[in-house]
Amino acid sequence: MRSYTGVLIGHLLFATLCLFPGPLALVVAWIAWTEGDDRAWIPLAVGVVLSAAIPFTAHRSARQEFPRITRRDRVKxxxxxxxxxxxxxWAPRSGPDVPEARLVRADVLEASLVRYEPDGEGTFTTYGGDYAPAEFTPLVRLRLRVRDTGGDARAEGAAPTGEFELTDEWPVPPLCLSAVTAGRLAVLVDPRAPDAPAEPDPRAKARGRSTGKASPPVRAKVTPLWPRxxxxxxxxxxxVVDLEGRTTDVTRRSGRQLEQMRLSRAAxxxxxxxxxxxxxxLAPETAAGYTALADRFRxxxxxxxxxxxxxxxxxRLTDDLPGGEGAFGAVRRGWARRGGHLVRARFLRMSGTTTFQVHGPVLDTVLRIRPADGSPPFDAARRLTVPMNYLAVLNHTRDVVLRAAPDSGSFVVDWPRTHLLAGVTPAEVVTxxxxxxxxxxxSDTLWHLMTLLVSHAHSVPTPVLDLxxxxxxxxxxPVMELLT
Known part of the structure; x- marks a missing residue:
């Protein structure tokens, strides 16, 4: 289990090695000054600038690699x-809309990772203006059952293709991987696509004869809309807040949400x-449509x-996606004996940035932290690298495990314990x-078991606790008493 001090010292040494001309210039300036050289100020200025950049660069890179949550990160x-x-x-935007396409639901029957091979290793890679670069977007093969049975006002007059299945490969933005796990997608079905299902020949039907050849079924063009x-x-x-000020929670009301998406798209x-x-x-006609929809579902x-x-x-793609495995967690005895402990938090917000790492995107996040001493919870905003295998289970949970410093003044996300609690890795106890x-x-049992191990300064760096x-x-x- 790394500490911030160790990471900072490592970056100080690396920054000193990279900017060694700075201290060297200070030595040259001192020698030139002792010899009475009037140009001693030149190496002095260079040395001061480069030497001052050493701690600044080390602190910035250490804060990025080891993202502590401190008082300065609290939401004011x-x-x-x-x-x-x-x-x-805040997910990346979908591609351009196709007015003739129908917005329908598709169920994910099977999913498998085809390719994820970004260039680079553990370093940060930043892009300009591209929120979903192809090299940091996993390519996934999906077998879908598309429910194109009508009801899209935007494609009025277009005949629905009915329910059908297809298998294809699509790039899935990391922030939307949980939609694959949940198994519900919003997709566009283009009835005018070149590979759309062909209508039977009306002349052959009128003659009551068959050509003797059955035309192979050709799939329609299906485009997933990942944010939706x-x-x-x-x-x-x-x-949804209606015109009378009443608030209705429509989360996971998939039927109503699909109708709302169609209304929004038509508007x-x-x-x-x-x-x-x-x-x-909203515009009056759009608000009227939402109101009628709310009355129907009421x-x-x-x-x-x-x-x-x-x-x-x-x-489930968690076994194939990068991000590390879950574990009951390692414990530094000094940290535990001085009062270090675990704290539960919850993500309230995630939004993409233009920076990525191999095992996950760098996101601007807001967390609600609940201190273990019973004091009121507080929100903190912090830029974090969120592993992709954790993003794949966001439909189940947004809980996260933090390691609190002994004085409770700073917190660090403990991703192995978070993965275990979130179900990315199954937890097992051998009696x-x-x-x-x-x-x-x-489960609360899993959480209490992790805190029990920490309170006894007991490290279990695997997902299996073998008693x-x-x-x-x-x-x-104590463990068996907790499990029973």
Whole structure:
């Protein structure tokens, strides 16, 4: 388990090595000054500038590599505070719209990673103006069941193709990977695509004869809309404030959300500011459509869709995506004995930047941190590298595990423990009798078990806690009591 001090010292040494002409210029300036050279100020100025850049560069790079959350990161403006169950996701925009295409739902039946091979290693790569570069966007093969059964006002007059299946490869933005896990996508079906299903020959039908050859079924052109898919999957929360000021939560109401998307598309786009659509800010005809839609679903309420559709095991990509495995976690004894502990937090907001790493994009995030001492929670804004295998389960959870400093003045995201708690990696306990117990992901039992290990300064750097191991014997009793 690394510490910020160790990372800072490493970057200080590296910055000193890279900027060694600075201290060398100071030595040259001192020698020139002692010899009475009037030009001693030249190497002095160069040495001061380069030497001052050493601690500045080291601190900046260490803060980026080891992103501590300190008091300076606390959100000062509380006028637009997020609710506890809010999650705002600013995903990359979809491609250009096709007016003739139909906006429909597609279910993901199977998913597999085809390619993710970015150039570079663990360094940060920054682009100008491109929020979804191809080399940092995983290519995924999806088998879809498309439900094109009509109902899109934008494509009025176009005949629906009906329900059909297809398999193809699409680049999936990392921020929208959870839509694949959830199994619900919003897609465009273009009825005028060259490869759309062909109509039967009316002349052959009129003659009552068959040509003897069955035309092979040709698929329609299907284009996933990834930001809308994250909304349909329930990853992004969505609320609607009607003209009377009443707020309705429509998160994971997939039927209503699809109708809202069609209304928004027909109106030329409705901006989802934060997680709320205010009808009073829309055009009157668009607001009227939303109101009629709300009245219809109020008369016939829709049950929320599950966080994931059946068959998730056939489309989980967490084992293939980069980001590291989960673990009960390592513990530095000094940190634990001085009062270091774990804290739970929750992501309230994620938005993309133009910087990427191999194992995940660098995102601007807002977290709600709940101190272990019972003091009021607070929000913190921090730029973090979020692993892609964690992004793939955002439809299930936005919880994150933090390591708190002994004085509780700073926090660090503990990704191995976060992956274990989120279910990226399954957690297992082997009892003293040899019985293997799989712990439910995202459960309070798993959280209490991790805090128990930390309180006893006990390291388990794997996702398996084997109580038969001699060094785990002192904790066998408390662990078994917790599991029962």
């Amino acid at each position: 403006d509380t006028t637009a505070a997020y609710a506890d169950d809010t999650f705002v996701l 898919s994250a909304l349909l999957a329930g990853t992004r929360t969505c609320r 030329g786009g409705v901006e989802l500011v934060g997680d709320t659509i205010h009808l009073g800010r 008369a016939f309420p829709e049950e929320p869709s599950p966080p994931t559709e059946p068959g998730e095991e056939a489309r 003293p009798a040899g019985l293997e117990l799989l712990l439910p992901p995202r 038969r191991d001699r060094r785990h014997h002192p904790l066998a009793g």
